[in-house]
Amino acid sequence: DQQVKQNSPSLSVQEGRISILNCDYTNSMFDYFLWYKKYPAEGPTFLISISSIKDKNEDGRFTVFLNKSAKHLSLHIVPSQPGDSAVYFCAAITSGTYKYIFGTGTRLKVLA
Amino acid sequence: GAVVSQHPSWVICKSGTSVKIECRSLDFQATTMFWYRQFPKQSLMLMATSNEGSKATYEQGVEKDKFLINHASLTLSTLTVTSAHPEDSSFYICSAPVGETQYFGPGTRLLVL
Numbered sequence: 001d002q003q004v005k006q007n008s009p010s011l012s013v014q015e016g017r018i019s020i021l022n023c024d025y026t027n028s029m030f031d032y033f034l035w036y037k038k039y040p041a042e043g044p045t046f047l048i049s050i051s052s053i054k055d056k057n058e059d060g061r062f063t064v065f066l067n068k069s070a071k072h073l074s075l076h077i078v079p080s081q082p083g084d085s086a087v088y089f090c091a092a093i094t095s096g097t098y099k100y101i102f103g104t105g106t107r108l109k110v111l112a
Numbered sequence: 113g114a115v116v117s118q119h120p121s122w123v124i125c126k127s128g129t130s131v132k133i134e135c136r137s138l139d140f141q142a143t144t145m146f147w148y149r150q151f152p153k154q155s156l157m158l159m160a161t162s163n164e165g166s167k168a169t170y171e172q173g174v175e176k177d178k179f180l181i182n183h184a185s186l187t188l189s190t191l192t193v194t195s196a197h198p199e200d201s202s203f204y205i206c207s208a209p210v211g212e213t214q215y216f217g218p219g220t221r222l223l224v225l
Binding site: 009034036041042043045046049089091095098099100101102103104 | 214
Protein backbone atom coordinates (compact mmCIF):
# COMPACT_ATOMS: atom_id res chain seq x y z
CA ASP A 1 0.00 0.00 0.00
CA GLN A 2 1.65 3.17 -1.20
CA GLN A 3 0.77 5.77 1.41
CA VAL A 4 2.63 8.54 -0.36
CA LYS A 5 2.30 8.88 -4.11
CA GLN A 6 3.92 10.99 -6.73
CA ASN A 7 1.92 10.26 -9.82
CA SER A 8 4.17 12.03 -12.28
CA PRO A 9 7.39 10.09 -12.76
CA SER A 10 8.90 12.89 -14.81
CA LEU A 11 8.47 16.56 -15.63
CA SER A 12 10.20 18.85 -18.11
CA VAL A 13 10.14 22.61 -17.66
CA GLN A 14 11.78 25.46 -19.52
CA GLU A 15 14.39 27.45 -17.63
CA GLY A 16 12.85 30.45 -15.88
CA ARG A 17 9.37 28.96 -15.73
CA ILE A 18 7.62 27.46 -12.75
CA SER A 19 8.05 23.80 -11.83
CA ILE A 20 5.19 22.21 -9.91
CA LEU A 21 5.71 18.83 -8.35
CA ASN A 22 2.79 17.06 -6.76
CA CYS A 23 2.41 14.55 -3.97
CA ASP A 24 -0.64 12.81 -2.53
CA TYR A 25 -0.94 10.87 0.69
CA THR A 26 -3.54 8.63 2.22
CA ASN A 27 -2.65 8.43 5.90
CA SER A 28 -4.40 11.17 7.89
CA MET A 29 -1.96 10.59 10.76
CA PHE A 30 0.85 12.23 8.80
CA ASP A 31 1.45 15.68 10.20
CA TYR A 32 4.81 16.70 8.80
CA PHE A 33 5.89 16.71 5.20
CA LEU A 34 9.22 17.22 3.52
CA TRP A 35 10.68 17.53 0.07
CA TYR A 36 14.06 16.13 -0.83
CA LYS A 37 16.16 16.52 -3.93
CA LYS A 38 18.32 13.67 -5.09
CA TYR A 39 21.04 13.41 -7.71
CA PRO A 40 22.08 10.01 -9.05
CA ALA A 41 24.32 8.01 -6.72
CA GLU A 42 23.95 10.59 -3.95
CA GLY A 43 21.88 10.75 -0.81
CA PRO A 44 18.76 12.93 -0.72
CA THR A 45 19.23 16.56 0.23
CA PHE A 46 16.62 18.27 2.36
CA LEU A 47 14.87 21.12 0.59
CA ILE A 48 11.86 22.32 2.51
CA SER A 49 9.26 21.08 4.93
CA ILE A 50 5.82 21.95 6.19
CA SER A 51 3.86 21.14 9.28
CA SER A 52 0.22 20.19 9.03
CA ILE A 53 -0.73 23.33 10.97
CA LYS A 54 0.36 25.42 7.99
CA ASP A 55 -0.78 25.49 4.40
CA LYS A 56 2.25 27.19 2.92
CA ASN A 57 5.95 27.47 3.55
CA GLU A 58 8.36 29.45 1.46
CA ASP A 59 12.13 29.41 1.24
CA GLY A 60 13.68 31.38 -1.57
CA ARG A 61 12.67 29.87 -4.88
CA PHE A 62 10.94 26.94 -3.20
CA THR A 63 7.40 26.99 -1.86
CA VAL A 64 5.49 24.05 -0.50
CA PHE A 65 1.71 24.08 -0.34
CA LEU A 66 -0.35 21.72 1.78
CA ASN A 67 -4.02 20.97 1.27
CA LYS A 68 -5.00 18.77 4.19
CA SER A 69 -8.55 18.18 3.09
CA ALA A 70 -7.34 16.87 -0.25
CA LYS A 71 -4.32 15.13 1.33
CA HIS A 72 -2.19 16.82 -1.27
CA LEU A 73 1.00 18.79 -1.23
CA SER A 74 2.97 20.44 -3.95
CA LEU A 75 6.40 21.94 -4.41
CA HIS A 76 6.74 25.04 -6.55
CA ILE A 77 10.11 26.10 -7.89
CA VAL A 78 10.24 29.59 -9.33
CA PRO A 79 12.17 30.38 -11.43
CA SER A 80 13.39 26.96 -12.45
CA GLN A 81 17.08 26.61 -13.18
CA PRO A 82 19.01 23.87 -14.99
CA GLY A 83 20.72 23.00 -11.70
CA ASP A 84 17.32 22.05 -10.33
CA SER A 85 17.28 19.02 -12.60
CA ALA A 86 17.13 16.05 -10.24
CA VAL A 87 14.71 13.57 -8.73
CA TYR A 88 12.42 15.07 -6.12
CA PHE A 89 10.93 12.96 -3.35
CA CYS A 90 8.20 13.97 -1.00
CA ALA A 91 8.15 12.35 2.41
CA ALA A 92 5.61 12.23 5.18
CA ILE A 93 5.85 11.38 8.84
CA THR A 94 3.82 11.31 11.97
CA SER A 95 5.53 13.50 14.57
CA GLY A 96 7.69 11.63 17.02
CA THR A 97 8.01 8.51 14.91
CA TYR A 98 10.83 9.56 12.60
CA LYS A 99 9.57 6.93 10.20
CA TYR A 100 9.60 8.63 6.85
CA ILE A 101 7.38 7.33 4.10
CA PHE A 102 8.72 8.42 0.74
CA GLY A 103 6.93 8.90 -2.51
CA THR A 104 8.27 7.28 -5.65
CA GLY A 105 9.91 10.44 -6.88
CA THR A 106 9.52 12.78 -9.82
CA ARG A 107 12.39 13.40 -12.18
CA LEU A 108 12.54 17.08 -13.03
CA LYS A 109 14.39 18.23 -16.08
CA VAL A 110 14.87 21.95 -16.53
CA LEU A 111 15.70 22.81 -20.10
CA ALA A 112 18.07 25.65 -20.83
CA GLY B 113 22.75 21.68 8.06
CA ALA B 114 23.79 18.50 9.80
CA VAL B 115 26.26 16.25 8.02
CA VAL B 116 26.04 12.49 7.71
CA SER B 117 28.79 10.49 6.10
CA GLN B 118 28.89 6.96 4.77
CA HIS B 119 31.78 4.68 4.03
CA PRO B 120 32.49 3.18 1.62
CA SER B 121 30.72 5.02 -1.17
CA TRP B 122 31.14 2.17 -3.60
CA VAL B 123 31.89 -1.49 -3.02
CA ILE B 124 32.11 -4.52 -5.26
CA CYS B 125 32.24 -7.94 -3.65
CA LYS B 126 31.94 -11.58 -4.53
CA SER B 127 28.81 -13.53 -3.79
CA GLY B 128 28.92 -15.10 -0.33
CA THR B 129 31.08 -12.47 1.29
CA SER B 130 29.98 -9.95 3.92
CA VAL B 131 30.13 -6.21 3.49
CA LYS B 132 30.07 -3.60 6.23
CA ILE B 133 28.78 -0.08 5.61
CA GLU B 134 29.38 2.69 8.12
CA CYS B 135 27.15 5.66 8.78
CA ARG B 136 28.42 8.56 10.87
CA SER B 137 26.84 11.75 12.10
CA LEU B 138 29.70 14.20 11.91
CA ASP B 139 28.55 17.24 13.85
CA PHE B 140 25.74 15.95 15.99
CA GLN B 141 24.76 12.96 18.04
CA ALA B 142 22.11 10.54 16.90
CA THR B 143 20.51 8.01 19.19
CA THR B 144 18.55 6.82 16.19
CA MET B 145 19.66 6.29 12.63
CA PHE B 146 17.85 4.80 9.69
CA TRP B 147 18.89 2.54 6.88
CA TYR B 148 17.23 2.74 3.49
CA ARG B 149 17.62 0.88 0.28
CA GLN B 150 16.88 2.18 -3.18
CA PHE B 151 16.52 0.15 -6.33
CA PRO B 152 16.88 1.90 -9.68
CA LYS B 153 13.99 4.24 -10.46
CA GLN B 154 12.25 3.33 -7.23
CA SER B 155 11.61 5.08 -3.97
CA LEU B 156 13.70 4.84 -0.86
CA MET B 157 12.51 1.94 1.22
CA LEU B 158 13.13 1.95 4.95
CA MET B 159 14.91 -1.22 5.98
CA ALA B 160 15.48 -0.71 9.67
CA THR B 161 15.81 1.72 12.53
CA SER B 162 19.11 1.64 14.33
CA ASN B 163 18.93 2.42 18.03
CA GLU B 164 21.96 3.29 20.12
CA GLY B 165 22.25 0.89 23.01
CA SER B 166 19.50 -1.45 21.92
CA LYS B 167 18.47 -3.74 19.11
CA ALA B 168 17.57 -2.45 15.72
CA THR B 169 13.97 -2.46 14.57
CA TYR B 170 13.47 -4.06 11.18
CA GLU B 171 10.73 -3.37 8.69
CA GLN B 172 8.50 -6.15 7.53
CA GLY B 173 10.19 -8.34 4.97
CA VAL B 174 13.73 -7.36 5.91
CA GLU B 175 15.82 -10.26 7.19
CA LYS B 176 17.53 -9.21 10.38
CA ASP B 177 20.05 -12.05 10.17
CA LYS B 178 21.07 -10.94 6.73
CA PHE B 179 21.25 -7.23 7.41
CA LEU B 180 23.02 -6.86 10.73
CA ILE B 181 22.83 -3.44 12.30
CA ASN B 182 24.97 -2.21 15.14
CA HIS B 183 24.64 1.25 16.64
CA ALA B 184 28.01 1.34 18.34
CA SER B 185 27.96 4.92 19.56
CA LEU B 186 25.97 8.13 19.34
CA THR B 187 27.66 8.95 16.05
CA LEU B 188 28.09 5.59 14.36
CA SER B 189 25.79 2.94 12.98
CA THR B 190 26.92 0.03 10.82
CA LEU B 191 25.02 -2.15 8.40
CA THR B 192 26.57 -5.50 7.54
CA VAL B 193 25.20 -7.36 4.57
CA THR B 194 26.03 -10.96 5.37
CA SER B 195 26.58 -13.60 2.71
CA ALA B 196 25.80 -11.11 0.02
CA HIS B 197 24.14 -12.26 -3.19
CA PRO B 198 23.64 -10.47 -6.50
CA GLU B 199 20.07 -9.57 -5.56
CA ASP B 200 21.47 -7.56 -2.65
CA SER B 201 23.08 -5.20 -5.15
CA SER B 202 21.52 -1.85 -4.48
CA PHE B 203 22.06 1.66 -3.21
CA TYR B 204 22.07 1.80 0.58
CA ILE B 205 21.50 5.11 2.33
CA CYS B 206 21.51 5.98 6.00
CA SER B 207 19.96 8.96 7.70
CA ALA B 208 19.90 10.58 11.10
CA PRO B 209 17.30 12.97 12.45
CA VAL B 210 17.73 16.46 13.78
CA GLY B 211 14.33 17.39 15.07
CA GLU B 212 11.79 16.35 12.49
CA THR B 213 14.24 16.55 9.60
CA GLN B 214 16.27 13.59 8.42
CA TYR B 215 19.75 14.21 7.07
CA PHE B 216 20.95 11.62 4.67
CA GLY B 217 24.36 10.20 3.98
CA PRO B 218 25.68 10.18 0.42
CA GLY B 219 24.82 6.53 0.00
CA THR B 220 26.77 3.34 -0.68
CA ARG B 221 26.53 1.56 -3.99
CA LEU B 222 26.89 -2.19 -3.49
CA LEU B 223 27.49 -4.50 -6.39
CA VAL B 224 27.61 -8.20 -5.67
CA LEU B 225 29.12 -10.30 -8.41
